[in-house]
Amino acid sequence: MANGTNKDIVTRTVEAPAELLEKTLETTQDIGRRLNNERTVRKTKDYWRTLGPGLTTGASDDDPSGIATYSQTGAQYGFQLLWLSAFTFPLMSVVQEMCARIGLVTGRGLAGSIRKAYSRRALYVCAVLLFAANTFNIGADLGAMAQGVQLLFPSWSFMGVVVGFAILMLGLQIFTPYERYARYLKWLAMVLFAYVLSALLAHLNWGDVMKHAVTPHLTFDRNQILLICAILGTTISPYLFFWQTSQEVEDQIAQGKTTVAMRAAETTPQEISSMRKDVWSGMFLSNMVMFFIIAACGALLFGHGITNITTSAQAAEALRPFAGNATYFLFAIGIIGTGMLGIPVLAGSSSYAIAESLRKRGSLSMKLKQAYAFYGVIIISMLVGLSINFLHINPIKALIWSAVLNGLVAPIVLVFILLISSNKKIMGEWVNGPWTKTIGWATTVLMAIAGVAAIVSLF
Numbered sequence: 001m002a003n004g005t006n007k008d009i010v011t012r013t014v015e016a017p018a019e020l021l022e023k024t025l026e027t028t029q030d031i032g033r034r035l036n037n038e039r040t041v042r043k044t045k046d047y048w049r050t051l052g053p054g055l056t057t058g059a060s061d062d063d064p065s066g067i068a069t070y071s072q073t074g075a076q077y078g079f080q081l082l083w084l085s086a087f088t089f090p091l092m093s094v095v096q097e098m099c100a101r102i103g104l105v106t107g108r109g110l111a112g113s114i115r116k117a118y119s120r121r122a123l124y125v126c127a128v129l130l131f132a133a134n135t136f137n138i139g140a141d142l143g144a145m146a147q148g149v150q151l152l153f154p155s156w157s158f159m160g161v162v163v164g165f166a167i168l169m170l171g172l173q174i175f176t177p178y179e180r181y182a183r184y185l186k187w188l189a190m191v192l193f194a195y196v197l198s199a200l201l202a203h204l205n206w207g208d209v210m211k212h213a214v215t216p217h218l219t220f221d222r223n224q225i226l227l228i229c230a231i232l233g234t235t236i237s238p239y240l241f242f243w244q245t246s247q248e249v250e251d252q253i254a255q256g257k258t259t260v261a262m263r264a265a266e267t268t269p270q271e272i273s274s275m276r277k278d279v280w281s282g283m284f285l286s287n288m289v290m291f292f293i294i295a296a297c298g299a300l301l302f303g304h305g306i307t308n309i310t311t312s313a314q315a316a317e318a319l320r321p322f323a324g325n326a327t328y329f330l331f332a333i334g335i336i337g338t339g340m341l342g343i344p345v346l347a348g349s350s351s352y353a354i355a356e357s358l359r360k361r362g363s364l365s366m367k368l369k370q371a372y373a374f375y376g377v378i379i380i381s382m383l384v385g386l387s388i389n390f391l392h393i394n395p396i397k398a399l400i401w402s403a404v405l406n407g408l409v410a411p412i413v414l415v416f417i418l419l420i421s422s423n424k425k426i427m428g429e430w431v432n433g434p435w436t437k438t439i440g441w442a443t444t445v446l447m448a449i450a451g452v453a454a455i456v457s458l459f
Contacts, residue, residue, distance in 0.1 A: 050274045051186065051281055053247035056341070057096060057240050058282025059189030062289045063342025064144035064335055065137055066234040067195075070290050071315045073227050074297025076307050079212035081227065082298065085291035086213060088235045091443045093283040094436055095414065098421040099241045100275045103248030105430050107263025110245040111356035114416050117426060120357070126238075126416070127353045129409045134239050134346040135381050136405065139388025141339045141346070142166060146389075148335030151316050151328070159389065165339070166386045173344050174375055178365040179254055182247075185344070189282075191337030192289045198319075198330040199292035204299045213291065229454035232447055233406035235290065238413045239349040246352040248275070253365050267430060296327070343382075351377040408455070411448040418444065 073081050099110060106113050114123045146161040172181060218224065249263065257263040300319050301307070309315045320328040348364065355362030355374040362374030418440045422432045432440065 047277075051278050052182065052251060053244055054096065054100065054275070054278030054280070054282035055189055055285065056182070056185040056282070056345070057244045057247065058279075058284070058286040059192055059338075060185075060243070060342045060345035061092075061235060061237060061240055061283075061286040062192055062195075062338055063137070063234075063346070064141045064148075064339050065342070066290065067293060067335060067338060068144060068309070068315075069227070069230045069234050070293040071297045071301075072309050073231065074294040074299075075301040075309050075315075075318075076223065076227070078298040078302035079209060079295065080217040080219075080298075081224075081231070082209070082212045082291065082294050083214060083216050084228070084231055085287045085294065087216075088232065088290075089283060089287040091439065091446075092236045092240075092286070093280050094439045095236060095417065095443060096240060096244050096283060097276060097279045098417050098432065098436065098440060099244040100248050100279050101272070101427070101430055102417070102421055103245035104252075104271055104275060105264065105267050105427050107249060107252065107257070107260040108245075109249055109352045109356050110242045110413075110417070111353040113245070113420050113426070115357060115359075117420055117423070118416065122416070123357050126409075126413055127350075127357045129412065130238050130242065130353050131350045131377075131381070133405045133409050134350045135384045136388065137239075138343055138346050138381055138385030140393075141343050142385055143389045143393070145336050145339035145343075148332045148339070151332035151335075162386060162389050165343075166382050169340065169343055169347075170379060170382050173348065173364065173378055174368055178250060178363070181364060182250070182254075185341060188337060188341045189285065191334060191341070192285060194330040194334040194337065195289050195296075196292045198327040198334070199296040201324065201326050201330075202296050202300055202319075204295055209295050209299070225450075225453050229408075229450040231290075232450050233408070233410060235286070236410055236414075236443065236447060237406045238409045239346050239406075241410075241413055241417060242349040242353045243345050244279075246349070250363060250365060253363065267428075272430065343385075347378045347381040347385075350381050351375070408451040411444050411451060414440070414444040414447065 102108075102110060102113055106116075108116070111123060111127060114126065142162050142165055143158075145165055146158050149156055149161045150158060172184070176184070252263045296319070297309075297315070301309070301315075306318045309318070316328050316331040319331060351374050352362060354360075354377045355371070358373065360373040361371050363371065366374070368375050418432070418437070420426055421440075422437055424431045
C-alpha cells in the first residue's frame with residue numbers, strides 16, 4: 001500500500017505542471033482574445049468618431065431623388081447601367097474631397113471662397129441656380145416621403161403628411177443645437193442599410209449582377225441619356241458641394257475656431273487624413289446603396305416586365321410579390337429615412353450659399369435671432385417646396401427631373417471648385433495634385449456633356 005501511495009503522489013506531481021501549463025495557456029488565449037476584441041472595439045469607435053461631414057454628405061446623396069432615379073434605372077434597363085455605381089465612386093469622392101479641403105484650409109464655405117476669389121455676379125448665378133434646383137428637389141422629396149408613409153399607413157392624408165414633415169424638419173434645423181443635430185444626421189445615415197438588406201433578401205443571381213457591375217453597356221436612346229444625366233446629377237450634386245464645405249467649417253466652429261482667421265491659421269496633415277477617411281467612407285456608402293437599389297429593381301422589376309415606375313408606392317408594391325413583405329417595408333422605411341436626411345441638407349446648402357453670397361451671418365450653430373437671413377432661406381425653401389405638392393406633379397417624375405436639373409447646374413459650380421482648390425495662393429501646400437486635377441476636370445467635362453446631351457434629347 002505504501003508503494004502504491006507513493007506512486008500516486010509521484011504521478012500527480014508529474015501531471016500537475018502539465019495541467020497548470022494547459023490552464024495557463026487557456027488563460028493566456030482568453031486574455032489575448034479579450035485584448036483583440038477590445039482593440040477591435042476601440043478601432044471601430046475611433047473610426048466612427050472620424051466620420052462626420054463626409055458620412056452625412058454621402059448619405060444625403062441617396063435622398064428620395066436618388067432612390068427614385070436608381071429604381072427607375074433598374075426597372076427600365078435591368079443591369080445595363082449598374083456599372084455606373086462603381087464608375088461614379090472615384091469621381092464624386094475626388095470632388096467632395098476638394099470641397100472639404102477648401103473648407104478646412106480657407107475656413108469659409110464654398111460660396112464665401114468663390115466670392116473672395118471671383119466676381120459676385122458669377123457667385124449670384126451659382127446661388128440662384130442652386131436654390132432653384134434644391135427647392136424643386138425638396139418638393140419632390142416631400143411628396144415621395146408622404147407616399148412612403150402611405151405605404152405603411154394607407155389611410156393617412158397625403159397633404160397632411162407632407163405638411164407634417166415640412167414642419168418637423170424646419171423645427172429640427174432651426175431649434176436643435178448644431179452638435180446634437182449633426183449626431184442625428186450621422187445616425188440617420190444608417191437607414192440606408194435598409195436598401196442593402198432589401199436586395200440581399202431578394203435572392204438575386206449575384207454572378208450575373210457582378211458581371212454587369214464591371215461591364216459598361218450603352219444604347220444611347222433618349223430615355224437612357226436622360227437617366228444617365230439624372231444619375232450623374234443625383235450622385236455628383238451641387239448641393240453636396242456647398243454642404244460638404246460648410247460642414248467642415250461648422251465642425252471647426254464646434255471645436256472653438258469661431259473666426260475665419262482661427263480656422264484658416266493652420267491645417268494639419270492629421271486633419272486632412274481624417275477628412276479623407278470620412279469623405280471616401282461617405283461616398284462609398286452612397287454608391288454601395290446605389291448599386292443595391294439598381295440590382296434589386298433590375299432583377300425583380302425589369303426581370304418581370306415592369307419597366308416604368310411612376311410612384312414610390314408602385315415601386316414598393318411591384319417588388320412585394322417577388323421579394324416579399326420585408327423588402328416592401330424596407331423600401332418604404334428607406335424613402336422616409338432618406339428624406340429626413342436629405343431635405344435638411346438641400347435646404348441648408350441653399351442657405352449657406354445665399355447667406356455667404358450676400359455677406360450675411362449664417363450657421364446652423366447660431367440661433368434664429370442671430371441669423372434671420374440664413375434661416376429665412378431655409379424657411380422659404382421648405383415652403384416653396386411644400387407648395388409644389390399642391391400642383392399634383394408626379395413625385396417620381398419630379399424626382400428624376402430634379403436630378404437632371406442638378407446635372408445641368410453641377411458643371412458650372414465644379415469649374416469654381418477646381419479653380420479654387422488648384423490655386424496655390426489660396427490652398428498653400430494643400431493645393432490639388434496632378435491626379436486630382438485630371439479627375440476633377442474629366443468629371444466637369446463629363447457632367448457638361450451629359451447635361452447638353454439631355455437637353456438635345458428633349459428635342
